[in-house]
Amino acid sequence: MAKQAPFKNLDPATAGDARRKGSDPHELDQSMEVMLSYIYASLPDFPLYDGRRLPPALAAPDGADRLTRLPRELRRKIVSRLPVKDAARTAALSWRWRTIWHSTPLVLIDAHLLPKGQGFPPTYSTSSPPVAAAVSSILEAHPGPFSCVHLVCSRMGAHRAQLARWLQLLAAKGVQDLVLVNRPWPRDVPLPATLLSASTLTRLYLGLWKLPGAAALRGASLPHLRELGLCCVEMEHGDIDSLVARSPVLEILNILACFKGLRLRLVSQSLRCLQISGGIMENVAVVKAPNLERLILYGCCSPGGGLCTRVRIGDAPKLHTFGYLEPVHVLEIRDTIIMPGMKASTRTMLTSVKILSLNVRFGVRNDVKMVPTFLRCFPNVERLHIMSQKCDKPTAGNLTLKFWEDSGPIDNIVSRVNTVSLREFKGEPGEVGFLEFLFRSARVLKTATIVMANPSFTPFLKDVAFSKVRRSSRNMASKSCEVHVLGSNGPDGGEVWSFKTGADFSFQDPFSVAEVLGRC
Structure with missing residues (x-):
């Protein structure tokens, strides 16, 4: 029997407990690894030098130490962009460097403290004790x-006293940008309420914690917080509402995989961007x-018991970009639930939305019937994605061009939409x-x-699908339209x-394939 790889996330006690309950601890370990990969991909970048060597033209030909002659403020900026080990070592260069590190605002990325030769992310055996001690x-x-x-490398369930001290120091010493991820298990380590006294925070991302109780949240004050990310965090109903209410300048709220x-219930004078990805809504x-x-x-996904996800838009006069709306969502605009086939009125329209993205199972009749109704709720849409x-059990029948013609004209398709993308195209009848x-209207x-x-991942004939696109575009209402057909190397269902x-406002259209790929 081949020897199985060591656990990356489970301690021996948790693995043993999983076996006693009839579960495969390796499957549990793998699911935790997938969860962590989503969390790490969702975290903001950090402002550090990427390690590339300077070109020879910038090096001193005589070997002279010209860095030391730089003004003190410039040397502080250099140190602030170094990994923390290298930044601290600059004190050994000369007496001119000795006080620089202590006088420079600290940038601490604990992944740079992993033992030599250990890659990222860390395994269970190599993460906690050495890294936690160095952070302290x-x-x-x-x-x-x-x-x-x-701080994303330590198993904080085993270092709770250290965690409490870290948060005390971070709050006392003016932390501004903080990312705090617990390496499971357990995944619901209680987060000390001390963190909520860090009034200097401007950005905060939390991963795999349990939020403090309601009393601690009511006492929180985050007057400078502009960006908040909650990733796989255990919380009670109303906890996010409390955090938003105590963050008067919050602009970006990201929520990943709520268990x-x-x-x-969003009430905020400052919020510009709300993103919710994965989990139960x-x-x-x-x-x-x-x-x-x-x-x-x-x-x-919607919760069990047959309930549907409800999305209610009340007062949001500047809402410009909305997606990924799905026919399985119960959309409520102001006080009206949008039903298939209903006539649009001023009470059921959001005229501010210019960019709209829909997820549609073209093989499911009830999904497709909602699409014309949804489109009529956003009369000023100019960019449609x-x-x-994927549809495992098609129920659509023959939803061809005649179905769309019988549904009647859709004004924004006719006279406003100038940019369209259709992703995960397979050439199925409903898509065609x-x-x-679309092309005729x-x-x-x-x-x-x-x-x-x-x-x-999805078996279909690319050449046949491509020929269907060409045939569909023969009778176009717009004579100046450019049609681009691209292939995908991404995972089944598209990229995560x-x-x-979504939070980068330099992207005019965050759903645009061309714009996003153009930045890569």
Whole structure:
């Protein structure tokens, strides 16, 4: 029998407990690894030098130490961009460098403290004790302030006393940008309420914790917090509402994989971007958000018991970008639930939305019947993005061009939509029927991008699908439209949504295939 790889996330006690309960600890370990990979991909970047060597032209030909002659402020900026070990070692260069590290706002990334030869992410056996001890030493030694601290390598269930001291020091020494991820198990280590006294925070990301109780949250004060990320965090209903209410300048709220059914009642004068990815979502109500520009819901599933995810948009006059809306969502605009086939009225329209993304199972009749109704709720949409979702049990019948023609004209398709993308295209009849309707109706369409599914995961004939796109585009209402057909090398169902893309306001359209790929 081949020897199995060591656990990356489980301690021996947890692995033994899993076996006693009849579970495979290696499967549990792998699921934790997948969860952590999503969390790490969702974290913000840190401001450090990437380690590339300087070009020879910048090196001193005579070997002279010209760095030391630089002004003190410039040397502080250099040190602030070095990994923490290298930054601390600059004190040994000369007396001119000795005080630089202590007077420079600290940038601490604990992944740089892993033992030599250990890659990232760490395994169970190589992460905690050495890294935790080094973090404690650095936080005690440096006087602050702490401009950027990422602590993502330690199993904090085994270091709770150290965790409490870290948060005390971080709060006292003015931490601004903090990322704190617990290496499971357990995945619900209680987060000390001390963190909520860190009034200097401008950005906070938490992964695999249990939020403090309601009393601690009511006493929180985060007056400078502009970005908050909660990744696989255990919390009670109302906890996020409390954090938002105590963050008066919060602009970006990202939520990844809520384990319990998420119920969010959003009231915020400052929030510009709300993103929820994965996990269970019961109810998201945008009650009053006068500055909300982007609402992005990706891969959220409905809770058990036959309940559907409800999305209610109340007062959001600046909402410009909305996705990934699905026909299985119960959409409520103001006080009206949107039903298939209903006539649009001023009470059921969101006129501010210009960019819309829909997830549609073109093989499911009830999904497709909701699409015209949804489109009529957003009369000023100019950029439309459709993700064709996989359908295991088709029920659609023959949803061809005739279905769309019988549904009647859709004004924004006819006279406003200038950019369209259809992703995960396989050439199925429902997809082709929609594409034909779109091309024959859209008079001002300038760009249409069709992205084929990856045939490695979804069996279909690419040549046949490509010929269907060409045939669909023969009778186009717009004579100036460019049609681009691309292939995908991504996973089944398309790439996982990136918080970084959605929260980057330099992207005019975060759903645009062309714009996002152009930055890569």
